[in-house]
Amino acid sequence: MDIGNREETPAAPPVTLRLERKHLLAIRWMHWINFPLLFIMILSGIRIYWNDSDNAHLHPHAVYRIGFGSFTLVRIFPESVWNALHIPWHVTQGMGDHFFFMWLFALNGIAYVVYSVISGEWRFLMPRRGNLREAFQVMLASLHLRGGQPLKKKYNGAQRIAYSAVIAMGAGSLITGLAIYKPTQLHYLTTMLGGYEWARWEHFWLTIGFCLFFLVHVAQVAFAGWNNFRSMVSGFEIKPTNEPSLERERRSWR
Amino acid sequence: MSERKVKREDPAHHTTDAEVLAASRKLTRRSFAVAAIGAAAGFGLYRWVDYSRDDGMQPVRLRRAFQANAALSRKVFDERALAPTYPASRAENLRINGLIGIKEAILPESWRLQLVGAANEKNFAQYVPDVTTWTYEYSRGTESTEGDHFTFVPPEPVVNRGDPIQERAGKRSRGLEEAGPSYSTVSAGTPGLLLAMADITRLPANELVTEFKCVEGWSQITHWSGVRMADFIEAYPPARKPNGSLPRYVYMETPNGDYYVGYDMRVCRHPQTLLVTGMAGKPLTQRHGAPLRLHAPTKYGYKQIKRIGLIVYTDLKPDDYWTKLGYDWYAGL
Numbered sequence: 275m276d277i278g279n280r281e282e283t284p285a286a287p288p289v290t291l292r293l294e295r296k297h298l299l300a301i302r303w304m305h306w307i308n309f310p311l312l313f314i315m316i317l318s319g320i321r322i323y324w325n326d327s328d329n330a331h332l333h334p335h336a337v338y339r340i341g342f343g344s345f346t347l348v349r350i351f352p353e354s355v356w357n358a359l360h361i362p363w364h365v366t367q368g369m370g371d372h373f374f375f376m377w378l379f380a381l382n383g384i385a386y387v388v389y390s391v392i393s394g395e396w397r398f399l400m401p402r403r404g405n406l407r408e409a410f411q412v413m414l415a416s417l418h419l420r421g422g423q424p425l426k427k428k429y430n431g432a433q434r435i436a437y438s439a440v441i442a443m444g445a446g447s448l449i450t451g452l453a454i455y456k457p458t459q460l461h462y463l464t465t466m467l468g469g470y471e472w473a474r475w476e477h478f479w480l481t482i483g484f485c486l487f488f489l490v491h492v493a494q495v496a497f498a499g500w501n502n503f504r505s506m507v508s509g510f511e512i513k514p515t516n517e518p519s520l521e522r523e524r525r526s527w528r
Numbered sequence: 529m530s531e532r533k534v535k536r537e538d539p540a541h542h543t544t545d546a547e548v549l550a551a552s553r554k555l556t557r558r559s560f561a562v563a564a565i566g567a568a569a570g571f572g573l574y575r576w577v578d579y580s581r582d583d584g585m586q587p588v589r590l591r592r593a594f595q596a597n598a599a600l601s602r603k604v605f606d607e608r609a610l611a612p613t614y615p616a617s618r619a620e621n622l623r624i625n626g627l628i629g630i631k632e633a634i635l636p637e638s639w640r641l642q643l644v645g646a647a648n649e650k651n652f653a654q655y656v657p658d659v660t661t662w663t664y665e666y667s668r669g670t671e672s673t674e675g676d677h678f679t680f681v682p683p684e685p686v687v688n689r690g691d692p693i694q695e696r697a698g699k700r701s702r703g704l705e706e707a708g709p710s711y712s713t714v715s716a717g718t719p720g721l722l723l724a725m726a727d728i729t730r731l732p733a734n735e736l737v738t739e740f741k742c743v744e745g746w747s748q749i750t751h752w753s754g755v756r757m758a759d760f761i762e763a764y765p766p767a768r769k770p771n772g773s774l775p776r777y778v779y780m781e782t783p784n785g786d787y788y789v790g791y792d793m794r795v796c797r798h799p800q801t802l803l804v805t806g807m808a809g810k811p812l813t814q815r816h817g818a819p820l821r822l823h824a825p826t827k828y829g830y831k832q833i834k835r836i837g838l839i840v841y842t843d844l845k846p847d848d849y850w851t852k853l854g855y856d857w858y859a860g861l
Contacts (some may be wrong), residue, residue, distance in 0.1 A: 288544075289542060289543065289548065291545045292542075293555070307570070308571055310574070314574075322745070323745060325743070325744040326746055337745070337746075364587055366586060366853065366854030367854070370578075370586050370591075373590075373593060373597055374577060374593040457739075458610075458826050458861040459604075459607075459861070460609075465612065470747050470798030471747060473743065486835070504556055507556070507563050508556045509555075510552060512549070
């Protein structure tokens with residue numbers, strides 16, 4: 275396990291690569307279970323939202339739009355988008371799925387947070403001082419405006435911010451969802467979120483946030499290459515022996 | 529893949545890069561095989577849930593999830609909470625959204641409330657041996673429905689065939705809308721009370737400004753006036769069963785039987801559940817459900833029936849219009 279010692283031994287054969295245990299088994303399972311669950315929650319959610327857009331011409335300034343006051347720039351979504359995605363007239367299907375899979379989505383999310391805390395893996399994820407600046411450098415590098423990604427342990431600053439944010443967004447979706455689901459019984463919660471309409475607005479825009487996260491995440495994974503992607507399935511990444519070890523970092527927490 | 533196996537293949541034991549790569553290939557093959565099995569299992573679960581037998585236009589397993597969620601909600605909340613109320617100045621004009629059961633304009637003087645299942649009903653002056661013989665009259669023609677919303681109607685509505693027994697008796701068939709006739713409606717020969725409006729408005733008057741919430745996704749603060757359903761149940765209490773228990777449910781329908789809703793008795797006794805006779809300080813209009821409709825801030829709008837013609841206290845879980853079309857019976861907020 276201790277690569278450093280082996281390399282000090284002169285008789286050791288020249289090993290330049292090692293397998294890095296990057297993602298723990300439970301985290302991989304929870305990540306991949308979340309993927310279809312989030313997809314189902316978003317699709318069924320859109321099917322529920324559609325109902326508010328039906329006869330939109332009668333009520334053009336309702337909750338789901340981009341606009342201000344009685345000015346609406348665009349309804350979300352325009353008719354053509356609904357039709358292209360085959361959303362109309364699936365409201366009950368949406369509710370059936372949403373109120374079943376919400377439990378699995380919530381349990382998986384809670385299990386992830388609990389496991390991250392117990393295992394200590396949260397330390398790789400929590401944003402730290404200087405991460406915003408680093409995230410900016412990462413962005414410049416990704417856009418080829420600047421050469422060389424900054425050094426990282428498991429995640430760079432941009433990843434720390436994005437992954438932590440998406441966990442917080444998940445929690446936000448559960449809380450705003452609950453406020454919409456039981457606005458009378460949990461009216462204190464609903465009122466705290468600004469009332470029923472605001473809670474719906476927040477729930478909706480969190481969902482749009484997930485969609486944007488998904489697009490960027492998939493693009494980044496595609497650019498990062500097979501070695502990185504595979505590690506989310508197998509858990510291991512092939513790394514040069516001279517790069518810092520995550521296992522050593524993990525041991526240092528104990 | 530077990531972590532123990534992984535440890536056994538720890539890179540520290542590899543002596544060449546080729547060995548490291550070989551170990552990685554082995555781990556990759558194994559983990560992708562497990563992932564494929566996991567994905568198949570996940571897809572299987574989804575199919576098992578979403579393609580189960582139909583129960584009221586909802587896969588039965590999703591229907592059971594509705595029911596389990598409702599049972600949990602009853603346990604946790606027990607309809608205790610009071611909905612927030614607002615100053616009357618914040619009230620809006622409520623949208624007219626769906627005229628199922630009230631498409632024809634009723635003549636108000638022909639309206640009576642049929643009540644079935646009340647205790648000692650024979651002691652009431654309003655007792656009749658057969659409530660179903662009461663005839664509701666409608667004005668000729670129908671009210672304009674222009675500009676109204678029929679959001680719930682799916683692209684191909686099912687037209688139900690008329691009921692030959694009703695038609696032979698010279699009556700309009702009941703349950704002519706998409707969900708069909710109700711199985712909870714009362715049959716000819718059912719005794720009960722025939723209450724006039726004065727029998728209801730003699731109860732203490734109540735005003736309430738609450739947020740009305742439609743399952744479609746819109747909500748409006750609305751100013752209601754009427755009497756508490758709880759006071760109504762107090763004045764016309766349900767008959768106890770032989771074992772002394774009270775019926776668990778309340779069933780309501782429109783005079784023509786086209787729209788019908790079932791409730792928990794607990795919800796009807798909620799202090800904010802109103803039998804509504806007025807809106808925004810004015811008498812209720814026909815399209816808002818005149819002469820009498822329900823408001824319950826613990827429920828979505830589709831449970832707030834317009835133009836109540838019949839109320840039944842019952843121990844059988846009542847039929848419900850939108851439940852048959854895929855919606856949740858409980859619909860508790």
